Structure formats: structure tokens, C-alpha cells
Amino acid sequence: MQKKIVVLPGDGIGPEVIAEAIKVLDEVASLYGHQFEYEYDTVGGKALDEFGVPLREETLERCKQADAVLLGAVGGPKWDTLPGHLRPEMALLGLRKGLGLFANLRPVEVFGPVVETSTIKKEVVEGVDLLVVRELTGGLYFGKKERSTSAEGLDQAIDELIYNEHEVERIAKVAFEAARVRRKKVTSIDKANVLESGRLWREVVTKVHQQYQDVELEHMLVDNAAMQLIRNPKQFDVLVTENMFGDILSDEASMLAGSIGLMPSASLSDEAGKGMYEPVHGSAPDIAGQGKANPLATILSAAMLLRYSFGLQEEATLIEDAVKSVLDAGVRTGDLATSGESITGTEQMGEYIVQELRKSKVTQ
Structure with missing residues (x-):
């Protein structure tokens, strides 16, 4: 399968969690022989700083031509005093309206290993x-x-x-x-x-x-x-x-x-396969660049992308099962750790998921 994904890392922790989701998608592509082409663009606060608007027309058009869109997060206190039409969040509204994304699916599953964090x-x-x-x-x-x-x-x-x-x-x-x-x-x-x-x-x-x-x-x-x-x-x-x-x-x-860092989402249109996928959490500027962000919501959003836009049910399930297995093994980012548990960083969590994907595919 050959597919084009527009990647919008966004603001704050967005680029960090997106990087781990791409790492996971690349591993899935390697394991199953798919080819995912990524086209990166800028939205939200970063787009405001660079172009003066939260969402450029050419960015929206690029998203329309893609097979799916993967979004990090937008916003932050830096832009809180701007007029409403120039707020970073207007990028989200523009993408939803422009792509006809009328249906937002947000699954909430309480994973047994982290039930105590609730x-x-x-x-x-x-x-x-x-x-x-x-x-x-x-x-x-x-x-x-x-x-x-x-x-x-x-x-x-x-x-x-x-x-x-x-x-x-x-x-x-x-x-x-x-x-x-x-x-x-x-x-x-x-x-x-x-x-x-x-x-x-x-x-x-x-x-x-x-x-x-x-x-x-x-x-x-x-x-x-x-x-x-x-x-x-x-x-x-x-x-x-x-x-x-x-x-x-x-x-x-x-x-x-227990944590918004576990919650993925899919935004779908009337057009079969068209969708935008993003974690439910925000840009968390207070921890941006520190390697503390939980990438699992974005990784699970990537699984939803494979399922809803590409029809790759087995691959999506492999990612979801890998997340559960890693949590079963006691791997925790800071938002999931209870007293006395060791804390894993953003990149390390992504690497644990990749390792689990390889192990799970071999045993299938």
C-alpha cells in the first residue's frame, strides 16, 4: 500500500509526540511492506509566527489532496491575547470545516495496568x-x-x-x-x-x-x-x-x-477514508522540549488512521496491542506513574512500542 500523510506537528509537545507516532508508522510500514509518504506543514501558533495566520490556504489544500492528516497539538499562552480569528485554535476549526470533518470519534478505554492512576x-x-x-x-x-x-x-x-x-x-x-x-x-x-x-x-x-x-x-x-x-x-x-x-x-x-495522554481521536468526513487524527490532549507548553510528554495518545491516533482511512485493521490492532503490552510490562511516562514507579521519557516510550511491534509480528 502506498499512501500520503500530511503531518502537522503544531505547537508545544506536538512535534515530540508526532515524532514517536511516525516512528511507529514507519515500523508498521516496514513489517507489512507498505509505503507511507509524509508531507510536513505548519499550523497553529507556529504558523502565526511564520506566516501571520494559523492556517494557510495552501496547507488546507495540501490536506485535501492527502490520504490522511496526522496532527499534534496547537496553542499556548504566547498567543492567548490575540483576537479570536488569529488564535492558534482557529487552525483546528479551519481544518475541520475545510475538510468536512463532521464526526469526531473519541474512544475511552480504561487499560487494566494503569487503572490505579485514575x-x-x-x-x-x-x-x-x-x-x-x-x-x-x-x-x-x-x-x-x-x-x-x-x-x-x-x-x-x-x-x-x-x-x-x-x-x-x-x-x-x-x-x-x-x-x-x-x-x-x-x-x-x-x-x-x-x-x-x-x-x-x-x-x-x-x-x-x-x-x-x-x-x-x-x-x-x-x-x-x-x-x-x-x-x-x-x-x-x-x-x-x-x-x-x-x-x-x-x-x-x-x-x-487516568490520563488524557492515553486518549486518541479521529475526525471523519462523508468522503470514504478521509480523516484527521490527533491526540485529545493540548500542546502542554509547560513540558515542551523536556522529553516528558506521553506519546501514546498520538500513537493510538495513528492506529485509528490506519483503521479508518487506510482500512488496515490488522496493523491498527497490532499497534493497540503493543500499547497494552508495554503498559502491562510496567512502562510509564510521568502522567501514568504512581509513587515509586520509574518514569520513561517520550522517545523511550516510542522505542518500547516499536520493539513490541517487532516482537508481536514475529509471533503472529
Whole structure:
């Protein structure tokens, strides 16, 4: 297989964790006889510094022509005082909109060896395996934004929240299809008791469910969902929700596993195979360049890239199993280490995964 991947290392720890994911992809290519061509480009804060914008048109076009996009992380306090349209995070919104990446998949699996790192009781989180399906190109993040002065002379801000039937329908179908190959349950999360957009969301998801009678559907208000994720997360299989709720709840859910450094994500479009893959965590500028970052979320995102964009199920599973094996062996980055455990650096963790890939492939 020959495929082109646009690589966007981004800011902070982004380049460090991306380097380890590329190391893993190269090993997979070598083991299976694939050829992955990497085209590097600049987005986020680094792009602002070099080009004056967080996302250049030529970068977006390059991503459109690629078979997949692998992203590190963007942002940092250096750019926090810039106007909204020049913030590094606008690169993410531009990529999502420009590539039509409407469906964000964030799996949350609590790995047994590191269950003790979670701040939640072991009996609550042990065995958790859920998937958050987040609508990614609608809602407040993409609505009209306005600053003005009220009649009383007060500064005020307006963010517009719009969803249409098509947007809700297509993300609901993604959730139901995912549930069909999991445990056949979808929890749709909204705020239908207050928001008109929530009422539309619930109506459309209920309508789509008629096509998926083999899958159980329940509706849950977002405030209750936030509580239930901590109280009894094992009740969930697939959660589907709108953009802002999904942003918040998926980060909350990531902490069930003990560290956001373990959480990958895939952002997919209507076009078969097209996707962008990135860790859920941010750029962590406070540890950038120190070799402390956990690369596993990015490595697992690379596994999702192989699975969803390239259809390489065996290769993706090999990476995921290698991560579990390395954790089983007691290898820990700082975010996963408990008292008395030795700490492994970013590059060393990547090398452990590569070694495990070689060993696992030989024994297949």
C-alpha cells in the first residue's frame, strides 16, 4: 500500500509526540511492506509566527489532496491575547470545516495496568470501554460571533448556536453504525428541556433510530450525563452529542482512564477514508522540549488512521496491542506513574512500542 500523510506537528509537545507516532508508522510500514509518504506543514501558533495566520490556504489544500492528516497539538499562552480569528485554535476549526470533518470519534478505554492512576475508584472505572461521537462542524463553535455594546453601555458578546436536520441526522447515523459493532447501545445527549436546538436534536435522533431497531437508544440531558460519567461510566457504550457538549464530556471521560495522554481521536468526513487524527490532549507548553510528554495518545491516533482511512485493521490492532503490552510490562511516562514507579521519557516510550511491534509480528 502506498499512501500520503500530511503531518502537522503544531505547537508545544506536538512535534515530540508526532515524532514517536511516525516512528511507529514507519515500523508498521516496514513489517507489512507498505509505503507511507509524509508531507510536513505548519499550523497553529507556529504558523502565526511564520506566516501571520494559523492556517494557510495552501496547507488546507495540501490536506485535501492527502490520504490522511496526522496532527499534534496547537496553542499556548504566547498567543492567548490575540483576537479570536488569529488564535492558534482557529487552525483546528479551519481544518475541520475545510475538510468536512463532521464526526469526531473519541474512544475511552480504561487499560487494566494503569487503572490505579485514575482519581476515581477502581471499581467504578475498571472495565470502562465507551466511544464519544461528537458533531464537529456545527453549533456554537461555527456560529456567528459578535461583540457589541448594550443599550446600557455594557460590553456584551453573542455566540450563535445553529443546527439543521441534516447535520444531526448524519452524526446520529455514525453513532448507530458504531454501536452496531460494539454493544448496541446509543446514549444521545442534549439539553432538550431548555434549548430549541436540543429539542431538534432529540427529534431527529429519534427519527434516525427507526432505521436501527437492533440498537438501544436512550436520551439523556447533558448535566445528568456529566454526573453519570463519574457515577457509573460502565453504563455507556456509544455517546453522541453536539459540538460543545462533546468537547467538554469527552475531556471529562478521558480522565476515567487516568490520563488524557492515553486518549486518541479521529475526525471523519462523508468522503470514504478521509480523516484527521490527533491526540485529545493540548500542546502542554509547560513540558515542551523536556522529553516528558506521553506519546501514546498520538500513537493510538495513528492506529485509528490506519483503521479508518487506510482500512488496515490488522496493523491498527497490532499497534493497540503493543500499547497494552508495554503498559502491562510496567512502562510509564510521568502522567501514568504512581509513587515509586520509574518514569520513561517520550522517545523511550516510542522505542518500547516499536520493539513490541517487532516482537508481536514475529509471533503472529
